[in-house]
Amino acid sequence: MQLGLIGLGKMGGFMAERIRLGGHQVVGFDFNAEAVSKLAASGNVGASSLEDMVSKLQAPRAVWMMVPSGNPVDETIAKLEKLLSPGDIIIDGGNSNYKDTQRRHKEVSAKGFAYVDCGTSGGVWGLKEGYSMMIGGDKEPVEHLRPIWEALAPAPDKGWGHVGPSGAGHFVKMVHNGIEYGMMQAYAEGFSIFQAKEELNLNLPQISRIWQYGSVVRSWLLDLTADALEKNPTLEGLEAYVVDSGEGRWTVFEAIDLNVSAPVITESLIRRIRSREQNNFTDRMLAIQRNAFGGHAVKKD
Incomplete structure (x- = not known):
């Protein structure tokens, strides 16, 4: 053919x-x-x-x-x-x-x-x-x-x-990508917790390899994550900037239109958007509010 x-x-x-x-x-x-x-x-x-x-x-x-x-x-x-x-x-x-x-x-x-x-x-x-x-x-x-x-x-x-019928293929792929956002975010957060627990000196590539076999969280996405960590376990040289190509947004919009609660996919999208903000204004607003009502210390440039 x-x-x-x-x-x-x-x-x-x-x-x-x-x-x-x-x-x-x-x-x-x-x-x-x-x-x-x-x-x-x-x-x-x-x-x-x-x-x-x-x-x-x-x-x-x-x-x-x-x-x-x-x-x-x-x-x-x-x-x-x-x-x-x-x-x-x-x-x-x-x-x-x-x-x-x-x-x-x-x-x-x-x-x-x-x-x-x-x-x-x-x-x-x-x-x-x-x-x-x-x-x-x-x-x-x-x-x-x-x-x-x-x-x-x-x-x-x-x-x-x-x-x-027409549109169903792209609709299913849209939700597929929304789910992918959530899975990626969960892996990222889990490994961030490992990285922060410095006293245990955890080996992130080793953990990802262990999970590849027998674990309920094993997946092809985990396989790709394990390969990436093997090559660059500290993520050296990478900027914390994550793009989105649209499908996650469309999934969230559709969930709202259908009155379906989708907090994980929604939050994973918000996290991607937040990763692109330079000198995050939202967090600076939170800091100054805490200082205003409780006298809590703020960090300045």
């Missing part, structure tokens, strides 16, 4: 290679010519433009977008609509907001194209481990793409599934 792939960054490149290893062909385009050349050298097919990519695909065409959420997705769809034919499939494999996905599905379907959303997890490890894919959209195009799902997944019958 052929697949057009737009976006050959690290994850897109690894996905293309896994699809090739699964016996299928990727025709890929990226504005980075070096990435296109690398794709072609690996045995897939490089394209110099969207027009070139579409011309090399056999009908019915399937084009997978790995582009940033928001306007880049809409802009790419607008370009593809001029090149594709009715019955062709557009797949959004990025982290789009599910409400945008539902809108796009409606707009694209009215023009005769199929639209599938695939929440994709696995990152740079997907080439080796396989990708977890949460798929939304109409049944027929999702089933047509089964060979691609099976090639990308950890196993043909594991790690992927059609979870619901």
